[in-house]
Amino acid sequence: MFDHESAAGTLRRELRGAVHTPGTAGYDTHRVALNPRLDPRPAVVAEAVTPADVQAAVRVAGRYRLPLAVQATGHGTLVPADGGVLVRTTAMAEVLVNPARRIARVGPGATWADVIAAAAPFGLAPISGSSTSVGVAGFTFGGGVGWLSRRYGFAADNLVRADLVTADGDRVTANAERNPDLFWAIRGGGGNFGIATALEFRLHPVSRVYAGTAYFPLERARQILARFRDWSQNGQPDELAASVVLQASGLAIRGLYAGSAGDAIRALQPLWEVAGPPVENNWRATDYTESGTIGGTAPRQFELFEDLSEALIDRAVDAVAGPEPLANAIEVRSWGGAMARPELDAGPVGHRGVPFSFTVDGPVAASTRFAPYATGGSFLNFNHDPARTHTAYTTSDHGVLRDLKRAWDPDNVLGLTHNIAPSTIPARSAG
Numbered sequence: 429m430f431d432h433e434s435a436a437g438t439l440r441r442e443l444r445g446a447v448h449t450p451g452t453a454g455y456d457t458h459r460v461a462l463n464p465r466l467d468p469r470p471a472v473v474a475e476a477v478t479p480a481d482v483q484a485a486v487r488v489a490g491r492y493r494l495p496l497a498v499q500a501t502g503h504g505t506l507v508p509a510d511g512g513v514l515v516r517t518t519a520m521a522e523v524l525v526n527p528a529r530r531i532a533r534v535g536p537g538a539t540w541a542d543v544i545a546a547a548a549p550f551g552l553a554p555i556s557g558s559s560t561s562v563g564v565a566g567f568t569f570g571g572g573v574g575w576l577s578r579r580y581g582f583a584a585d586n587l588v589r590a591d592l593v594t595a596d597g598d599r600v601t602a603n604a605e606r607n608p609d610l611f612w613a614i615r616g617g618g619g620n621f622g623i624a625t626a627l628e629f630r631l632h633p634v635s636r637v638y639a640g641t642a643y644f645p646l647e648r649a650r651q652i653l654a655r656f657r658d659w660s661q662n663g664q665p666d667e668l669a670a671s672v673v674l675q676a677s678g679l680a681i682r683g684l685y686a687g688s689a690g691d692a693i694r695a696l697q698p699l700w701e702v703a704g705p706p707v708e709n710n711w712r713a714t715d716y717t718e719s720g721t722i723g724g725t726a727p728r729q730f731e732l733f734e735d736l737s738e739a740l741i742d743r744a745v746d747a748v749a750g751p752e753p754l755a756n757a758i759e760v761r762s763w764g765g766a767m768a769r770p771e772l773d774a775g776p777v778g779h780r781g782v783p784f785s786f787t788v789d790g791p792v793a794a795s796t797r798f799a800p801y802a803t804g805g806s807f808l809n810f811n812h813d814p815a816r817t818h819t820a821y822t823t824s825d826h827g828v829l830r831d832l833k834r835a836w837d838p839d840n841v842l843g844l845t846h847n848i849a850p851s852t853i854p855a856r857s858a859g
């Protein structure tokens with residue numbers, strides 16, 4: 429019998445959740461990744477329904493020396509778990525809100541839609557992103573930028589505790605007091621350090637917001653982007669997240685203001701002034717529960733910039749509407765605010781001081797056009813190239829992450845992701 433058949437048999441005996449192998453019902457449903465270029469063929473899919481299930485799956489993968497990967501939604505899966513054990517946490521989606529402490533305790537299979545729905549009745553909201561179908565664990569461990577990040581920081585900055593199963597199958601808690609090194613690493617270091625079985629986040633008193641998208645003719649793109657650049661550096665309040673999206677069909681300004689309509693309209697005025705009359709405008713007072721409808725550009729390629737120079741703006745407009753268009757859409761985002769003011773013990777989410785980014789929906793050639801202007805850094809959640817994982821960190825943080833990987837996962841069991849390789853032990857000098 430092959431190892432994977434023995435592993436599947438052991439998993440069937442030890443797990444409360446279902447176990448799927450090729451040919452069984454459920455295998456094809458549970459192995460899929462969102463990225464259509466991937467066709468993962470794990471040997472076994474283990475649907476975990478309890479932390480003990482996760483622990484059993486990790487131990488069985490170790491016993492049979494099979495590769496191991498974890499997936500909640502498949503939205504961020506980059507490396508297929510071919511021939512390995514794929515742990516699906518989708519069923520572990522419980523959300524408990526403690527309104528007095530403003531904390532949510534969340535299962536690793538929960539999506540932001542689950543957390544938003546549980547927090548809203550208390551007038552609270554999490555740091556969720558543009559798509560509410562994204563899973564909380566992958567989003568947070570990859571940094572997690574959302575509509576409220578300029579005001580309250582990255583999702584990783586709002587994580588206060590995680591319970592994890594380590595690569596050798598132990599159950600540990602990571603917070604400021606217990607395993608603080610692991611707690612530091614997971615707040616930006618991706619899924620490299622353990623499989624989370626629960627996460628606890630700070631929630632914030634946000635319920636009514638002013639949010640939406642306004643559309644303008646592309647002819648005004650250069651003036652709008654120049655104003656967006658200046659306003660974001662001097663005038664954009666932390667309550668307001670905004671981006672400018674360029675497409676051949678026109679330009680959109682979209683975002684969310686965490687506060688009253690009156691304050692939002694005043695804050696946006698410098699942009700509307702230069703943008704002129706919109707073709708269509710659906711910015712409106714609404715509930716944070718609607719934040720998933722504002723939209724976002726699917727992260728395909730991503731670059732960070734210290735400045736939006738006139739030359740870069742010209743290249744961006746040409747890339748969507750020049751004689752040889754290269755991109756379907758480019759989302760120009762301003763970062764900053766609380767993201768650029770980390771607390772002293774903040775995790776390794778890198779490049780916090782870099783003010784601008786492009787998310788490019790188009791072939792790789794579009795991104796290379798911007799490379800001469802870009803910092804070369806990236807943001808883990810928007811980085812789709814496992815060869816560029818290290819660019820999401822400062823050199824020194826990446827070195828610390830590699831040392832912590834050696835401490836927590838020396839055999840790189842959790843390697844089928846944006847991988848941080850364990851550091852090698854320096855050779856002892858002779859004598």
Ligand SMILES: Cc1cc2nc3c(=O)[nH]c(=O)nc-3n(C[C@H](O)[C@H](O)[C@H](O)COP(=O)(O)OP(=O)(O)OC[C@H]3O[C@@H](n4cnc5c(N)ncnc54)[C@H](O)[C@@H]3O)c2cc1C
Pocket residue numbers: 462498499500501502503504505506517536556557558559561562563564565566567568569570571572573574618619620622623624625724726727809810844845846
């Ligand atoms: C439409 C869309 C919109 C997006 N918008 C944003 C946005 O606004 N802001 C932002 O920051 N990102 C955004 N992202 C990126 C997203 O945060 C990442 O793709 C993230 O990895 C998705 O996490 P997931 O758990 O849903 O994905 P999955 O594919 O289930 O998991 C991805 C990776 O997360 C890790 N992981 C998952 N579960 C666990 C666990 N229990 N323990 C340890 N590691 C785990 C693993 O390394 C896994 O390979 C967006 C992605 C999409 C597709």
